[in-house]
Amino acid sequence: MARVLVTEEIADRGLDQLRAAGHHVEVRTGLTADDLLEAVGAVNALIIRSATQITAEVLAAAPDLVVVGRAGIGLDNVDVAAATERGVMVVNAPQSNVISAAEHTVAMLLAQARNIPQAHAALAAGKWERSKWSGVELHGKTLGVVGLGRVGALVAQRCLAFGMRLIAFDPFVSADRARQMSVELRSLEELVGESDFLTIHLPKTPDTIGLIGKDLLAKARPGLRIINTARGGIVDEVALAEALDAGIIAGAALDVFDTEPTTESPLFGRADVVVTPHLGASTAEAQDKAGITIAEQLELALAGEFVPYAVNVDAAEASETVRPFLPLAERLGRFFGSLTDAIPASIDVTFTGPIADYDTRILTLSALRGLFGGVLEEQVTFVNAPQIAAERGLEVNQSTSSTSHDYVNLIAIRGGGHSVAGTLTGTRLHPRLVLVDDHEVEVPPAPNMLVVRNEDRPGMLAAVTAALGEAGVNISDLALGRSPTGQAALIVAATDDVVPDEVVEVLAGTDGIIEVHRAGC
Numbered sequence: 314m315a316r317v318l319v320t321e322e323i324a325d326r327g328l329d330q331l332r333a334a335g336h337h338v339e340v341r342t343g344l345t346a347d348d349l350l351e352a353v354g355a356v357n358a359l360i361i362r363s364a365t366q367i368t369a370e371v372l373a374a375a376p377d378l379v380v381v382g383r384a385g386i387g388l389d390n391v392d393v394a395a396a397t398e399r400g401v402m403v404v405n406a407p408q409s410n411v412i413s414a415a416e417h418t419v420a421m422l423l424a425q426a427r428n429i430p431q432a433h434a435a436l437a438a439g440k441w442e443r444s445k446w447s448g449v450e451l452h453g454k455t456l457g458v459v460g461l462g463r464v465g466a467l468v469a470q471r472c473l474a475f476g477m478r479l480i481a482f483d484p485f486v487s488a489d490r491a492r493q494m495s496v497e498l499r500s501l502e503e504l505v506g507e508s509d510f511l512t513i514h515l516p517k518t519p520d521t522i523g524l525i526g527k528d529l530l531a532k533a534r535p536g537l538r539i540i541n542t543a544r545g546g547i548v549d550e551v552a553l554a555e556a557l558d559a560g561i562i563a564g565a566a567l568d569v570f571d572t573e574p575t576t577e578s579p580l581f582g583r584a585d586v587v588v589t590p591h592l593g594a595s596t597a598e599a600q601d602k603a604g605i606t607i608a609e610q611l612e613l614a615l616a617g618e619f620v621p622y623a624v625n626v627d628a629a630e631a632s633e634t635v636r637p638f639l640p641l642a643e644r645l646g647r648f649f650g651s652l653t654d655a656i657p658a659s660i661d662v663t664f665t666g667p668i669a670d671y672d673t674r675i676l677t678l679s680a681l682r683g684l685f686g687g688v689l690e691e692q693v694t695f696v697n698a699p700q701i702a703a704e705r706g707l708e709v710n711q712s713t714s715s716t717s718h719d720y721v722n723l724i725a726i727r728g729g730g731h732s733v734a735g736t737l738t739g740t741r742l743h744p745r746l747v748l749v750d751d752h753e754v755e756v757p758p759a760p761n762m763l764v765v766r767n768e769d770r771p772g773m774l775a776a777v778t779a780a781l782g783e784a785g786v787n788i789s790d791l792a793l794g795r796s797p798t799g800q801a802a803l804i805v806a807a808t809d810d811v812v813p814d815e816v817v818e819v820l821a822g823t824d825g826i827i828e829v830h831r832a833g834c
Contacts, residue, residue, distance in 0.1 A: 315357035315379070315615045320344055320365045323384050327604025334612055350374045358611050360384060361391075363573070363591070369395035379694070380614035384603040385410060385594055387544055388624060389517040397625040400697025404610040404622045408463065409603035410594035415467035417593045418512055418542045421566035422472070424587045425538050426451055426510075431584055449509075452476040457508030459525075460543070461486045461496065465514035469496055480507060505533045510540065517544035527552040530561060538564040542593045545569040554579035557586070568593050617682075617694070619675065626678065626695045632671045641735050641744045642676040642724055644758045646683025648746065648834035649726045649733045652764065656688075657729025659708035666722035669713035677711050680726060683834070720747065746834075752794030752803035758834040759789065759807035765820060766828040769802045776823050777804050784816045 317331055319340040331338050341352060346366070353359065353375035360382045361367065367381055369392050381391060383405040396403050424430055427448035435442045456472050458465045458481040469479050479496045482504045491498045501524075505511060511533075515521045525539065526549040539562060541548045550571055556562040557580075566587040570578055573591055580586045594603070606622070613620045619639050620626070649660075662680055664673045681698035693701060702709055717723050725734035725748065734748035735758065746756050749764060763781075767773040774793065781788060787809040794803030812831050821829045 316355060316377075317358040317360060317611065318352055318356040319360040320349065320352075321360075321362040321384075323360055323362070323607070324600045324604030326601055327384070327606075327608035330605065330608040331611065336612075336615070353378065358382065358615060360607060360611070363387060363390055365390060367391040367396070372396055372399050372401060375401075380404060380611055380620075382406075382607040382611050382614075384607045386414075387517060389544060393625050397696055398700070400694055400700065402614050402620060402623050402694055402696045403625045404607065404614060404620055405624060406603045406606035406610070407622060409606050410596075410599035411463045411467060413596040413599035414464045414542060414593040415471060416596075417568060417589075418464070418468045418514075418540060419471050421540050421542060421568060421587060421589070422451070422510060422512065425540065425564050425566040430587050451510075454478070454509040455480060455507055457481065457499070457504040457511045458496070458514065459483075459501070459504065459511065460514035461491070461494070462514055464543075465512070466494060468512055468514065469494055477510075480504060501529065502532055505529055505537065508534060508537055510538050512540040513543045513547055515543050515547055517546055522546045523549045525549060525553070527555070530556040533561055535561070536563045538562070538566070540566045542568040545571045545573060550578055550580055554583075557583065614694075619679075620695070623695065626675070635668055635671045635673060635676060637737060637742050638668060638676055638722070638724060639679045641737060641758075642679035643683035643686075644744065644834035645724055645726055645733050645735050645746075646680035647686060648683075648758065648762070648832055649680075649728075649731060650684040650688055651762075651832035651834075652731045652733070652750070652830050653729045655729075656684075656705055656707055657731075658706065659710065660684075660726055660728030661710045661712065663712050663714070663725045663727070664723070665714045665725075666717035666720065667715065668722045668724075669715045673711065673713060676724065677709065680724075681709065684726075723747070746792075746805065749794055749803060749805055752796050754792040754794040754803065754805050756790050756792040756805050756807060760833045761808045761811050762832040762834065763804075763806045763808060763812050763817075764830040764832050765804040765806075765826060767802055767804065768825040768827065770825060773825055774804060776826070777806065777820060780816050780819050780823075781806070781808065781812065784813055786810055786812055786816065 315336045317336050317338045321342055328338050349371055353371060355377060357377050358380045362384050372395050378401050380402040386405055386407050391403055393403050428446040432446040452475055455478045458469050461481050461483040473479060473495055480499050481496045482499055482501045488498055524547050530552055553565055564585040568589045569591055610620050610622050662677045678695045678698050681702055682693045685693045685701050720736040723734055723736050731750055735746050738745050744758050746754055746758050765777055788806050789809055790807040792805045794805060796802055817829050817831055820826055
C-alpha cells in the first residue's frame with residue numbers, strides 16, 4: 314500500500330480506483346507552498362493539476378516519492394529535470410483532454426470571428442447592437458496552426474470541415490504527414506504573414522516562452538486574429554495588446570495567461586479580445602478520463618511496471634511486440650547480476666529477431682533495473698537506472714540484429730566474463746533461460762536458482778543433487794548446459810527454497826566443481 318497525496322480536484326473515479334487497489338489516498342487542496350513541503354514528507358505518489366508547483370525543493374522534501382502524476386498534459390509546473398535526478402517518475406495524461414481542448418479552441422475561434430461574447434453581454438445589458446458586432450466567416454480563410462501535435466491536428470481536422478485553408482509550423486512533422494492532413498508547412502514567419510487566424514498548440518518551454526512577441530507580430534498579415542488555448546506565456550500579452558492598439562492584429566481569444574489564476578491582464582476589458590479562465594480541459598468527460606488515466610499510470614509506477622505515459626524515461630513507449638519481453642529483460646538482468654561478484658565495467662545488451670526492428674531501449678532499462686535491483690537498497694526505476702549505471706561507472710552498450718539463428722527472439726547480456734540469454738516460447742510466451750556463460754541450457758527462470766560450473770566427468774550431477782537432497786531442498790527444474798565444444802560442464806537448477814550457505818560451501822569444496830553461484834530471477 315502506498316500513500317498518495319492529491320493536491321487539486323480530481324475526478325472521483327480515478328481516486329476510487331486507487332483506493333480499490335489498496336492505496337491510501339489523501340486529498341488536501343489549497344495547500345500553501347510551506348504546507349506542501351510539510352505534507353510530502355512521507356508520501357509515495359503525488360497527483361496534481363496545473364496549480365501545484367513541484368519544485369526541486371518539494372522533491373527534496375519527499376524522500377519516499379516514487380511518482381508525480383499530472384492529471385492533464387502540460388508539465389510547466391513540474392521540475393522534470395530535478396525529478397529525474399532524484400529518480401522520481403513524472404507521468405501525465407496526454408490524451409485525456411485533447412478532444413475537449415480542440416473543441417474549446419474551435420469555440421474560441423468562432424467566438425472571436427463572430428463576437429459572440431461581446432454581443433451576448435451587450436444584449437444582456439439591454440443593448441441591441443446588431444451592426445456593431447458584425448463578424449467574419451471562417452470559410453475560405455487561412456488558418457495557421459503552430460504545432461501539429463494531438464490537439465493541433467484535431468483543430469486542423471475540424472477547421473478543414475469549415476472550408477478553411479490550412480497551413481502550419483511544426484519542424485517535427487514531415488511534409489508527407491502534413492499533406493495527409495491537408496496541411497501545407499511553413500516557417501513561423503511565413504505562417505503569421507499568410508494567416509487570417511493563428512492558433513497555438515505548443516508546450517511551454519524556455520524556447521516557446523514569448524515566441525509570439527513584438528518582432529513576430531510586426532510581420533503579421535493585416536487583420537490576423539490569434540487564438541491561444543495552449544499555455545500562458547507563449548504569447549507576450551503586452552506585445553499583443555500593443556499590436557491590437559496599432560491595428561496590426563484584429564483580435565485575439567485566450568484561454569491561458571502568463572500568471573494563473575489571474576484577474577489582471579492588458580488584454581482584459583477589450584472589445585476585440587475574448588477570454589476564458591483556462592477552460593480548455595474543463596469538461597466532465599476530460600476530467601473523468603484524466604482521473605482514470607492518471608490513476609492507471611500511478612498504479613503501474615508504484616508496482617514498478619512499465620508506464621506508457623512516463624515523460625522522463627529514456628524510452629517512454631513500448632510497442633505491443635516489445636512489451637511482453639519487459640519482465641524477461643528484468644529477470645535476465647537480475648540473473649546476470651547474481652553471477653557477477655561485482656558490477657562489471659561494461660555490459661553489452663543484444664536483441665536479435667523481430668523485436669530488433671522495434672525500439673528496444675525500454676528493454677535495456679528493464680535489464681538495468683534487474684541488474685541493480687538485486688544489489689542496491691535504493692529503489693531502481695526506469696527513470697534512475699541510467700543514472701545509477703553512470704554513477705557506478707557501468708558502460709551500457711545496446712545492439713540489435715533482425716537475424717536470429719536458434720530462436721525467434723533473443724535477449725542476451727554479456728560483461729565481466731559472464732553471459733546470459735533468454736527468450737519467450739510458445740503461444741503463451743513462457744520465459745526461458747537458454748544461455749548461461751556460453752553454455753546452452755533451457756530452464757524456466759525462477760526466484761531461487763543454483764548455477765554450478767564443473768569438470769565434464771561422471772558424478773558431478775549426482776554430487777549436486779545429493780547435496781541439495783540432504784539439505785531438504787527440492788529441485789523444481791534442472792538443465793545441463795553444454796559449452797560450444799559440446800561438453801556438459803554446467804548445471805542450472807531451480808529450487809523451491811533458497812539454497813543454504815552451508816550447501817553452497819559444501820559444493821564449492823567438492824572435487825570437480827569449479828564455481829558455484831546462488832542466483833535468482
